[in-house]
Amino acid sequence: xxxxxxxxxxxxxxxxxxxxxxxxxxxxxxxxxxxxxxxxxxxxxxxxxxxxxxxxxxxxxxxxxxxxxxxxxxxxxxxxxxxxxxxxxxxxxxxxxxxxxxxxxxxxxxxxxxxxxxxxxxxxxxxxxxxxxxxxxxxxxxxxxxxxxxxxxxxxxxxxxxxxxxxxxxxxxxxxxxxxxxxxxxxxxxxxxxxxxxxxxxxxxxxxxxxxxxxxxxxxxxxxxxxxxxxxxxxxxxxxxxxxxxxxxxxxxxxxxxxxxxxxxxxxxxxxxxxxxxxxxxxxxxxxxxxxxxxxxxxxxxxxxxxxxxxxxxxxxxxxxxxxxxxxxxxxxxxxxxxxxxxxxxxxxxxxxxxxxxxxxxxxxxxxxxxxxxxxxxxxxxxxxxxxxxxxxxxxxxxxxxxxxxxxxxxxxxxxxxxxxxxxxxxxxxxxxxxxxxxxxxxxxxxxxxxxxxxxxxxxxxxxxxxxxxxxxxxxxxxxxxxxxxxxxxxxxxxxxxxxxxxxxxxxxxxxxxxxxxxxxxxxxxxxxxxxxxxxxxxxxxxxxxxxxxxxxxxxxxxxxxxxxxxxxxxxxxxxxxxxxxxxxxxxxxxxxxxxxxxxxxxxxxxxxxxxxxxxxxxxxxxxxxxxxxxxxxxxxxxxxxxxxxxxxxxxxxxxxxxxxxxxxxxxxxxxxxxxxxxxxxxxxxxxxxxxxxxxxxxxxxxxxxxxxxxxxxxxxxxxxxxxxxxxxxxxxxxxxxxxxxxxxxxxxxxxxxxxxxxxxxxxxxxxxxxxxxxxxxxxxxxxxxxxxxxxx
Amino acid sequence: xxxxxxxxxxxxxxxxxxxxxxxxxxxxxxxxxxxxxxxxxxxxxxxxxxxxxxxxxxxxxxxxxxxxxxxxxxxxxxxxxxxxxxxxxxxxxxxxxxxxxxxxxxxxxxxxxxxxxxxxxxxxxxxxxxxxxxxxxxxxxxxxxxxxxxxxxxxxxxxxxxxxxxxxxxxxx
Numbered sequence: 026x027x028x029x030x031x032x033x034x035x036x037x038x039x040x041x042x043x044x045x046x047x048x049x050x051x052x053x054x055x056x057x058x059x060x061x062x063x064x065x066x067x068x069x070x071x072x073x074x075x076x077x078x079x080x081x082x083x084x085x086x087x088x089x090x091x092x093x094x095x096x097x098x099x100x101x102x103x104x105x106x107x108x109x110x111x112x113x114x115x116x117x118x119x120x121x122x123x124x125x126x127x128x129x130x131x132x133x134x135x136x137x138x139x140x141x142x143x144x145x146x147x148x149x150x151x152x153x154x155x156x157x158x159x160x161x162x163x164x165x166x167x168x169x170x171x172x173x174x175x176x177x178x179x180x181x182x183x184x185x186x187x188x189x190x191x192x193x194x195x196x197x198x199x200x201x202x203x204x205x206x207x208x209x210x211x212x213x214x215x216x217x218x219x220x221x222x223x224x225x226x227x228x229x230x231x232x233x234x235x236x237x238x239x240x241x242x243x244x245x246x247x248x249x250x251x252x253x254x255x256x257x258x259x260x261x262x263x264x265x266x267x268x269x270x271x272x273x274x275x276x277x278x279x280x281x282x283x284x285x286x287x288x289x290x291x292x293x294x295x296x297x298x299x300x301x302x303x304x305x306x307x308x309x310x311x312x313x314x315x316x317x318x319x320x321x322x323x324x325x326x327x328x329x330x331x332x333x334x335x336x337x338x339x340x341x342x343x344x345x346x347x348x349x350x351x352x353x354x355x356x357x358x359x360x361x362x363x364x365x366x367x368x369x370x371x372x373x374x375x376x377x378x379x380x381x382x383x384x385x386x387x388x389x390x391x392x393x394x395x396x397x398x399x400x401x402x403x404x405x406x407x408x409x410x411x412x413x414x415x416x417x418x419x420x421x422x423x424x425x426x427x428x429x430x431x432x433x434x435x436x437x438x439x440x441x442x443x444x445x446x447x448x449x450x451x452x453x454x455x456x457x458x459x460x461x462x463x464x465x466x467x468x469x470x471x472x473x474x475x476x477x478x479x480x481x482x483x484x485x486x487x488x489x490x491x492x493x494x495x496x497x498x499x500x501x502x503x504x505x506x507x508x509x510x511x512x513x514x515x516x517x518x519x520x521x522x523x524x525x526x527x528x529x530x531x532x533x534x535x536x537x538x539x540x541x542x543x544x545x546x547x548x549x550x551x552x553x554x555x556x557x558x559x560x561x562x563x564x565x566x567x568x569x570x571x572x573x574x575x576x577x578x579x580x581x582x583x584x585x586x587x588x589x590x591x592x593x594x595x596x597x598x599x600x601x602x603x604x605x606x607x608x609x610x611x612x613x614x615x616x617x618x619x620x621x622x623x624x625x626x627x628x629x630x631x632x633x634x635x636x637x638x639x640x641x642x643x644x645x646x647x648x649x650x651x652x653x654x655x656x657x658x659x660x661x662x663x664x665x666x667x668x669x670x671x672x673x674x675x676x677x678x679x680x681x682x683x684x685x686x687x688x689x690x691x692x693x694x695x696x697x698x699x700x701x702x703x704x705x706x707x708x709x710x711x712x713x714x715x716x717x718x719x720x721x722x723x724x725x726x727x728x729x730x731x732x733x734x735x736x737x738x739x740x741x742x743x744x745x746x747x748x749x750x751x752x753x754x755x756x757x758x759x760x761x762x763x764x765x766x767x768x769x770x771x772x773x774x775x776x777x778x779x780x781x782x783x784x785x786x787x788x789x790x791x792x793x794x795x796x797x798x799x800x801x802x803x804x805x806x807x808x809x810x811x812x813x814x815x816x817x818x
Numbered sequence: 819x820x821x822x823x824x825x826x827x828x829x830x831x832x833x834x835x836x837x838x839x840x841x842x843x844x845x846x847x848x849x850x851x852x853x854x855x856x857x858x859x860x861x862x863x864x865x866x867x868x869x870x871x872x873x874x875x876x877x878x879x880x881x882x883x884x885x886x887x888x889x890x891x892x893x894x895x896x897x898x899x900x901x902x903x904x905x906x907x908x909x910x911x912x913x914x915x916x917x918x919x920x921x922x923x924x925x926x927x928x929x930x931x932x933x934x935x936x937x938x939x940x941x942x943x944x945x946x947x948x949x950x951x952x953x954x955x956x957x958x959x960x961x962x963x964x965x966x967x968x969x970x971x972x973x974x975x976x977x978x979x980x981x982x983x984x985x986x987x988x989x990x991x
Contacts, residue, residue: 029941032983036942040979074989075982785936 028063035067042072098131098177099169117182129166130182132243133175157219161212163232163242183242185234192298202298203338206291208239210331213291216241217284217327226290228297285320288330292316292323295334307343314345436463436484443491450499453491454508460488461512485519488512496540506540510554513537517561527568534561545585549596552589556582556599560606567609572616579610597640601650604633608654615661627658631674638681645685649698652681656702663709671709678702696736700729704750707757716761723754727770741786748777752799764810771807775799918981926988934987938980945980952977 038057045053050072058065094116095103101118107130119128154165167179186194192202209231216223223230225243232240292315301308311333317323324330329344337343443456464484489512495502496509514537521530538558545555563578586594586603593599607630614623634654638647655678662671682699689695703726710719730747737743755770778796781787787796806813918926931953939946951957951965959977963970 032941036945036979036983039982040975043975043978070986071979071982074986075978785939 031064031067035064035071038064038068039071039075042068043075095133095171098133098171099167099179101129101131101179103131104128118179128182130163130180131177132180133171133177154221157216157221159212159215161208161239161241162216163240180242181240183232183234183240185232185240188228188231188233188239188294189297191233199299200338203334205233205239206295206298207331207334209241209294210291210327210334212239212241213287214327214331217287222284223287223290226287226294228294231294284326285323288315288323288327289317289320291327291330307337307346310346311337311343443487450495450502451504453495454504457488457491457495457512458508460484460491461508461515464488464515482519485512485515489516503544507544507551507554510537510541510558513540514554514558514561517558517565521561521565521568527565530568531562531565534558534565538562546589546593549593549598552586552593553596553598553602556586556602556606559585560602560609563606563613564609567613570616572613576610576613576617579606579613582606583610597637600633600637600640604630604637604650604654607633608657611658611661620665623661627654627661630654631658631677645688648681648685652678652685652698652702655681656705659705659709663705663712668709668713672706672713675702675706675709679706696729696733700726700733700750703729704753708753711757711760716757716763719757719761720754720763720766723757726750727754741781741784744777744781745787745791748774748781748799749795751777752795752802755802759806759812759814762812764806764812768803768807768810771799771802775803930988931984934984937987938983942980945976945983948973948976949980949984 042050042053054065054068054072058068094106097103098116098118101120104117104119107115107117114133116131116133117128118131119126155167158164163183164181165178166181168177170176185191191197197205213223213226223241223243226241230241230243232242234240292312295315296312299308301312311330314322314333315324315330324333324345333343333345443460446453448456461484464481492505492508492512495505499505513533517530517533517537520526520533535558538555541551541554541558544551546552559578559582563575563582566572566578567575583603583606586599586606589599607626611623611626611630614620614626631651631654634647634651638644638651641647655674659671659675659678662668662674679699679702682695682702685695686699703722707719707722707726710716710722727747727750730743730750734740734743734747751770751774755767755774758764758770759767775796778787778791778799782792782796802814935946935949938949948962951962952959957965959970959973963973966973
C-alpha cells in the first residue's frame with residue numbers, strides 16, 4: 026500500500042483534530058492540509074465517519090451511502106426515485122428512442138449486496154424472466170450493470186397500492202378477496218410452470234392497480250437468502266422462534282428455495298387477505314397445509330392450493346381438511362418411537378405434522394370451548410418433545426439437523442404456553458423448565474449440544490423470568506423450589522463457563538443449593554441437583570485458583586453423596602455428578618501437589634465414568650466423558666513419571682475415542698479427541714523407549730490433523746495444530762535416533778509456520794517460540810540429519 | 819514436572835497449553851455429567867471474555883500487556899477460523915456480525931471488520947491492537963489504559979480514531 030505513510034499521518038492528525046473545538050475545525054483542517062488535497066480528503070472522510078458513528082445509529086452505513094439521483098441508467102432517463110431500502114433504490118425512468126417512449130421502473134441493487142455468482146445467475150436467467158409474460162406479473166424488460174457495477178432491472182411500472190393497504194382501505198367483499206387471491210395464484214402457477222420461483226412473496230410485492238388488476242412484482246429477482254436474514258442477536262433468536270413472516274422456514278435456514286417456498290408465502294398472504302373466522306375450519310386447514318413447516322407436507326403445487334380455495338369458495342370438500350392432524354395428537358406418542366428408530370428425514374415429517382397441529386391450535390385460540398383441551402395438547406407435546414424425543418434422538422448418530430428442528434419446533438410450542446400468564450402453577454413451572462431444557466439443548470451452558478450460546482442465554486432468561494416470581498410467591502412449594510434450583514444451577518454454569526464470572530457462578534450455585542436442600546435426600550433428581558450445586562460452588566473456587574477451598578468443597582460434595590441411600594447414590598444421574606466432582610477434586614489435589622490423593626481421586630473418577638458408560642454403552646457423551654477422564658489421568662501420571670500407569674490409562678482413552686470416531690466418521694470433534702489422545706499416547710510410548718509403536722501412533726496423529734486441515738479448508742488454526750503435532754512427532758523420532766524422519770517432520774512444520782507467518786496468521790507467541798524452535802531444530806539437526814541438538818530433547 | 823523441558827515433554831506442555839482451556843471448558847462442562855462438544859464455537863463476541871480464563875502463569879509471556887494482546891490475537895484467529903468454517907459449510911449462511919463495543923445499535927460484518935483491521939495493522943499496529951483488545955478480548959477502555967500504562971483519555975482518543983478509520987474503510991469496500 027503506497028499510502029501507508031499518508032494513512033499514518035491522517036490518523037495522527039485526526040487524533041489532534043478531536044481536541045480542536047468544533048467551531049475551529051474547518052480552519053484547523055485548512056491550515057494542516059494546505060496544498061495537500063489527498064491528505065485533506067482523507068481527513069474529512071474520517072471526520073465524516075466519526076460524525077456518523079457518534080450518532081450511534083444502525084443506519085451508519087446507509088447514511089454513508091446516500092446516493093444522488095442518477096441522470097441515466099443504461100438507455101433510460103431517470104425521472105424520480107420511487108423508493109429506497111436496504112436492497113437499493115427503485116427509480117421511475119423513461120426511454121426516449123425517437124417517436125417511441127416507455128415509462129418503466131428500474132430497480133438498482135446496492136453494490137456488493139449480491140455476490141458475483143448471484144449476479145451471474147441473474148444474467149443467465151434474465152432471458153427466462155423476460156419471457157415471463159402474464160397479465161398479473163410485472164414484466165421484466167431489461168437489466169444490466171451500472172458503471173459502478175450495481176446490477177439493475179428494468180421492469181413494467183406498476184402504479185398501485187400494496188396488498189395489505191388495499192385490503193385495509195377498501196371494503197371489498199370476501200368474494201372479491203378470494204378472486205384476487207386466485208389471480209395471485211394463477212400468476213404464481215404460471216411462473217412456476219416456467220421454472221421461475223418468486224422467493225420473496227410478501228404483501229409489498231403484490232400491488233393492486235387502480236383498475237383493480239393485481240400485479241406481482243420482483244418475480245425471480247428477490248434478494249438471495251443471505252441478505253434477507255439480518256444477523257443481529259435478536260434476529261438470530263427471531264429466526265429460531267420463527268416469528269410468523271412470509272418467508273418459508275427452509276428459506277430462513279438457507280436451504281435451496283423451491284416452488285414450495287412460494288406456496289408457504291401464498292398461505293401467509295391468504296391468511297392476511299381473508300382472516301379465517303372461527304367456524305372456517307376448512308380455510309384454517311388450507312392455510313395450515315400451505316404453511317406447513319416441512320415443505321413436503323405442503324400442497325404439492327400452487328394449482329392444488331388454488332383448487333382447494335376454489336372448492337372452499339364453492340362449498341365443495343376441501344382436500345386439506347380432514348387430513349389436517351388437528352385431532353391426531355393421540356397418535357403422536359406411539360408414532361414418535363418410529364421417529365427415533367428411523368432416520369432424521371422421517372422425523373422431519375412428524376415434526377411438520379405436529380407444527381400444523383400447533384398452527385391449527387393457535388388459530389383456533391379464540392374458540393373458547395376448545396381452548397382448554399388444546400392447551401393440554403400443546404403442553405403434552407412440548408413436554409414429550411423436549412424431554413423424551415430429544416433424549417432419544419440425541420442417541421441417533423448424525424442427528425444434528427433433526428435436533429435443530431426439534432429445538433425450533435419445541436420453542437414454538439413453549440412460546441404458546443408462556444403467553445398465558447394466568448395458566449395454573451404447574452403449567453408455569455413446566456414452561457419454565459421447558460425453556461431451561463431448550464436452553465441446554467441449543468446452547469453452551471452445561472450440556473452444549475448445538476453450540477448456540479447466545480440463543481441459549483436468551484432462553485435461560487425466559488426460564489428465569491417465569492420461575493423467579495413463582496418462587497418468591499411460593500417458597501414452600503416443592504415443585505417450584507426444584508424448578509428454581511435447576512434454573513439457578515444452569516445460571517451458575519453459564520456464569521462459570523461462559524461468562525467467566527466465578528463470583529456470580531458461586532452465588533447462583535449457593536442459592537440453588539439452598540433452594541433444593543430440603544428435598545436433597547428424597548430422590549436421585551434432587552440429590553443430583555444438590556450435589557452438583559455443591560460442586561459448582563467448589564469449582565468456582567477452582568476458577569479463582571483457590572484450590573484449597575475448591576478441594577474442601579469437592580470433598581463436601583462427595584461426603585454428601587456418601588450419606589445417601591445406596592439406591593440413590595448408585596443412580597446413574599448421581600454417578601455422573603460424582604464422576605465430574607472426583608475429576609475436579611483430582612485436579613485440585615494435583616494443583617496442591619498432593620499427588621497420592623490426586624491419583625486416588627482420578628482413579629475414582631475414571632471408575633465412576635466407566636460404570637456410567639457401561640450402564641448405556643451406546644451413549645456418546647458417556648463414552649466421551651470416559652475418554653476425557655482417562656486422558657486427563659494419563660497426563661497427570663506422565664507428569665509424575667508413572668509411565669506404565671500413564672500408558673494403561675491413555676490406551677483406554679484412545680480405545681474410547683476410536684469408538685466415538687467409528688460411530689460418526691464425520692464428527693470433527695471425535696477426530697480431534699482421538700488425535701489428542703493419540704498424541705499423548707505417542708509421547709508415552711517414546712518415554713518408555715517403544716519408538717517403533719510411537720512412530721506409528723504419531724503417524725496416525727499426523728494423518729488425523731491433515732484430515733482436520735482438509736475439513737477446515739486450510740484454516741490457520743487447523744494448520745497450526747498440524748505443525749505442533751509435527752514438531753512433537755519429530756521430537757519423538759529424534760529421541761529414537763530416527764534423524765531423517767525427525768527432519769522431515771520438522772521441515773514440514775517449519776514450512777507451515779513460515780506460511781502462516783507470511784499470511785499474518787501466526788500469533789506472536791507462536792512466532793517467537795514455535796517458529797523459532799522449528800528454524801533452530803532444522804538448522805542444527807537437519808543439515809544433514811544428525812544428532813545436532815546435543816543429546817535427547 | 820520432573821521431566822526435562824524439551825520436546826517431547828515440551829510437546830506435551832505445548833499440547834496442554836494449546837488445548838488446556840478447551841479441555842478445561844469441556845471438563846468443567848461435565849459438571850452436570852454431560853460432556854460439552856470439543857469444538858470451540860464462540861457464536862458471539864461476548865464469549866471472547868473467555869480469553870480471560872488463560873491465567874498469566876499458564877502461558878510463557880512477558881508482562882500483562884503482551885499477554886492481553888496475544889490473547890486478543892488468538893481469539894480473533896479462532897473466531898475468524900470459526901466464521902470461515904461456518905460459512906464454508908453453509909454457503910448461504912448469513913454474515914456473522916457484531917456490534918461496536920459499548921454500543922447497542924448497528925451491526926458490523928465480522929469478516930469485513932477483520933479485513934479492515936488487517937489493513938489498519940499495516941500502517942498502525944498500535945491502534946489495531948487496541949481494536950483487537952476491545953473486540954476480541956472484551957476489554958474496556960479503563961482496562962486497556964491500566965494495562966498499557968497510558969491515560970484513559972489517550973485510549974479513548976485512539977479508539978475513536980481507529981473506529982472512524984474502520985467505519986470509513988468498511989463503508990468503502
